[in-house]
Amino acid sequence: MRLFRNLSVILLSFALAAPAHAFETSARAAYVVDVTTGTVLLNKNADTPLPPASMSKLMTLYVAFEAVRSGRLTLDERLPVSQHAMSFGGSTMFLDTTDRVRVEDLLRGIVVLSGNDACVVIAEALSPDGTEAGFARFMTQRAQQLGMTNSVFKNASGWPAEGHVMSMRDLALLSRRIIEDFPEFYEMFAETEFRFDGRAPSNIHNRNPLLGLGIGADGLKTGHTQEAGYGLTGSAKQGDRRVIFAISGLDSMQARARESEAIVNWAFRQFAQKSVVKAGEELARAPVWMGEAATVGLTPAEDVNTLLPVLDGGELKAEIVFTGPVRAPLAKGDVLAELVFAPADLPETRVPLVAAEDVAQGGFLTRLRTVSGLLLSRLQQGPEGTL
Structure with a gap:
């Protein structure tokens, strides 16, 4: 039968x-979620895989945090710098092959300074085959396990590479996992500057434009390449509420700063938990x-x-x-x-x-x-x- x-x-x-007023964003893609209630406040192309630029460093950090938690790395352990790591330009810690750098300094160098070289040092230390490419494949597999279905990694830093993509929803999901899984490391993301060994006095400041504005912002990561535009994966906490957002494709640092602050203010001022x-x-x-x-x-x-x-x-x-x-x-x-x-x-x-x-x-x-x-x-x- x-x-x-x-x-x-x-x-x-x-x-x-009563009805809410939608937030009109100029970002190419955006995702805003109230973590406390799980309410999605904004979804614009949130599941579209896009070049994430340095925002993909959050995945490198998550894997590194897991390694420290499990004992595969220790914060005081000193890692060597390869020629490959030293060769990177853009945002760096200005490392060279004569250095052996503490893991904790490398983590701060990634979080605060967005160090491409620091990412590669971590990647080569944790890669199954000792290469950055091997670490990227591992990151992709781990991302899938975390539910990040629109993320593929080709390197550890977000350096432009064909097929290296993440969605805004994936970035928000990853941010929440970092905040909830590793509270002992999350404090790093609120640091406004990091001075490593007296080097690079021009690169000591955190690029997150929301830190210090008094709106509860405490992370996470900016990103910029010519292809990706300007982006930010951010989080802010006011009272018992936390908001996480990811935006990409803005045309300037100033636009990124304005849009990010406006999103945080809109999310906290225009809505109440019911x-x-x-x-x-x-x-x-x-x-x-x-x-x-x-x-x-x-x-x-x-x-x-x-x-x-x-x-x-x-x-x-x-x-x-x-x-x-x-x-x-x-x-x-x-x-x-x-x-x-x-x-x-x-x-x-x-x-x-x-x-x-x-x-x-x-x-x-x-x-x-x-x-x-x-x-x-x-x-x-x-x-x-x-x-």
């Missing part, structure tokens, strides 16, 4: 907030196939919060989407549906809904009633109804 399953939609309405529904609160009941109960409650496993405009009034339209009827047996906590909502001018949010209670498989009489009902339904439909 064939079970007929249909996509079911239950419409809901929450009296919460409760949509509490964990365990039943929102609807879904029909159950072959169960001891005819329906099962649908509820979020955790409190559902979102960001909404600061002005009160209006309604938030939402819907519950599931493929039904759901088939017994069901265990409390099984994911059965999604709550989907999208405040005006914001990308939609999707929240899993779970079974509110167990539903055992029905016995013989239940199955008999179900089959009889299905037969009757099909007969009423006429000859096109099939079993």
Whole structure:
């Protein structure tokens, strides 16, 4: 017997907030997320793979942080500088082949000074085959494991190379992992300057234009090449809220600074955290196939919060989407549906809904009633109804 399953939609309405005003960005691609609630505030070409320039150094840093955490590197360990590392131009620590540099200095050299040479030193130390190219392949594999599906690395520094790409969503995801997985290292990203061994007095300042503005900015990484334009992957924390964003393709340092500050101010000033529904609160009941109960409650496993405009009034339209009827047996906590909502001018949010209670498989009489009902339904439909 064939079970007929249909996509079911239950419409809901929450009296919460008025429409928001969308942020119009001049960036080629942008992604802004409120980490505290998971609310995506801006998505413009966020899944398009683009040249990330030095913002891809965040992946080199993540792998290096993992190596220190696991003991494969130590902060006081001194690493040699190869001719290949020394050969890089652009932003550097001005290392040469006579140096042996502490890992901690290399990390700060990457975070604060965006040192291309420092990236290569780290890469060659951690590469499976001792080469930067081998390290780039490893980074690509590790990125896939982290869920970064639009990232491919050809080098450790973001130096222009065909096929070296990341999406803005991937950069935001990576930033969150750095912040949450390595709080002991994340403090480096707020440092405004780093002086290494008295060298390069012209390259001691962090290029992040948001640091020191008093808006809660504490990271992460700028980037610029001719192909990529000017970009920034940033984060700021105010009170209990944290916002992470990634932008790319701006035409100047000044435009990058203005756009980044405007995004942070918009995200914090124009939105407030609101409760949509509490964990365990039943929102609807879904029909159950072959169960001891005819329906099962649908509820979020955790409190559902979102960001909404600061002005009160209006309604938030939402819907519950599931493929039904759901088939017994069901265990409390099984994911059965999604709550989907999208405040005006914001990308939609999707929240899993779970079974509110167990539903055992029905016995013989239940199955008999179900089959009889299905037969009757099909007969009423006429000859096109099939079993």
